[in-house]
Amino acid sequence: MIRRLDLRGRLATGERLDYRALVPRAELALEEALDGVRPILEDVRHRGVEALLEYAERFDGVKLASVRVPPQAITGALETLDADVRAAFEESIARLRAVSEREREQDTTVDVVPGGTITNRLVPYTRVGVYAPGGLAPLASSVVMTVVPAQIAGVGSIALASPPQKDYGGLPHPTILAVCALLGVDEVYAVGGAGAVAMFTYGVDGCEPADFIAGPGRISTVAAKRLVRGIVGIDSEAGPTEIAILADESADPAYVAADLISQAEHDPMAASVLVTPDESLADAVVKELELQVEATKHLGRIQAALAGEQSGVVLVDDLEQGLAVVDAYAAEHLEIHTVDAARWASRVRNAGAIFVGAWAPVSLGDYAAGSNHVLPTGGCACHSSGLSVRSFLKAVHVIEYDQAALRDVEPHVSALADAEDLPAHGAAVRIRFAREGDQPGD
Structure with missing residues (x-):
C-alpha cells in the first residue's frame, strides 16, 4: 500500500544523504501543462468572453449564456445552505478573521536624522482575483481562506471564479456560492482553471483585470499562474x-x-x-x-x-x-x-x-x-x-527630507555617485543648493 525508505545506519557509514532528493516527491508534468495552457491564455486575451464560453462547453460540458453569476443565484445558494454547514462556515470565518486582524501590520516611520524620515506604508492591492477549485472536491473552504485575509488587508475589489458545474445548471458549486454570500462577495464568475487566470490577468468584458491572483487549483491552473506571473502577482504555484x-x-x-x-x-x-x-x-x-x-x-x-x-x-x-x-x-x-x-x-x-x-x-x-x-x-x-494578510499588501517607502537634512547628506550622495560613475545623481542633489546661491556645507 505504501512504500518504505530505510535511511537507518547510512550516516554511520559516512554516506552523504541528500534528503531533499531521497524523500518521496511527486513529479509534476508542469512543462507539458505549460504548453497546454499557453494557447488558452492567448485565446482569452484576444477573444475574451467568447473564448471562455467555448471552453466552458468543451471542458465542463455546459453551454453558458454568460460567465457572470447572477446575484440571485449567490443569495439563493445561501438560503438553501444546510444550517449546520452554515454554522461551521461562520465559525471558520470568525476564527480566521480573529487571526488575520492580528496579522494586519501598521505603517512605521523612522526618524533617520533630524528632518529626514522614512515611512514604510502598507498598501492593499486595488483588485484581487480569487480562484476556488471545483473538480474532485468543491473547495468552498478555500473561499474563506483567500477572501478573509484580502478583506482584512483592505483590498477594494474582490472577484471570484470557480468552474461551472453541469449538475448545477452551469453555475459554480452552490456551497461555493453560499460562502461568497456569507463573505459579501457578489462578483462571481463561472470560469475554470486557465480561463479564470487569463480573465483575471487580461480582463474581459465585465471583468476588470486584477493586480493579484490567489487560490489553489489543479496543474493547469498552476501552469497558467506561472505564465502570467510578472503581469500580475500570484500567491504561489501550489x-x-x-x-x-x-x-x-x-x-x-x-x-x-x-x-x-x-x-x-x-x-x-x-x-x-x-x-x-x-x-x-x-x-x-x-x-x-x-x-x-x-x-x-x-x-x-x-x-x-x-x-x-x-x-x-x-x-x-x-x-x-x-x-x-x-x-x-x-x-x-x-x-x-x-x-x-x-x-x-x-x-x-x-x-x-x-x-x-x-x-x-x-x-x-x-x-x-x-x-x-x-x-x-x-x-x-x-x-x-502560506497565504495571509501580508500576501495582499505591498510595502511602499515614503521618503521625506527637509533642506537641512539633504544638505547634511549631500557629500555622501555625491561621493557614492562618483564612485559608481553616475555624476548626474550627485548633481541632482547639488542643484537644489546652487539655485539658492547656497553651497552645501556653508
Missing part, C-alpha cells in the same frame, strides 16, 4: 497537497494513519509521508492504513495516492535525523507526534504549517483552526509562506 508526519514511539498509529489518509483523499497525486525512528510504529501505521482505507468513501484515489511515488514511510536513526529529513522535505503540512512535540516543532524551519501534538490534525487547519490552508507545496516552504 501543487497537489502533501502531509509529512514526524513521529516517535509515543504516537498513536490510528491517529497517524487517519491523518495520512485525510490528505490522500484530496487527489491521486496527494503525498502522505511518515518519518519515524520507530519501526514498530511504522508497522502499526501500515496495519491501520489497511484497515481504515477500506472504510473510506474515496477508496480509489486514496489507494492511488498512498501507493504513488510521492508517498512513503521513511525510517531514520533518531528524531534528530527525522527533523533534518522533514526540514529538507519542507512539507505543506507537517504534524509532530512526539514526546515534547512543541520543542521539536520549535526547531522546524521549513513547513507551510506545523501541527503540534495529537490534538492538532491537519483537518483542523483545513477548516476551523483559525490558520490558513493555502500553503506552499512541492518543497517551496523553504522559501515561501
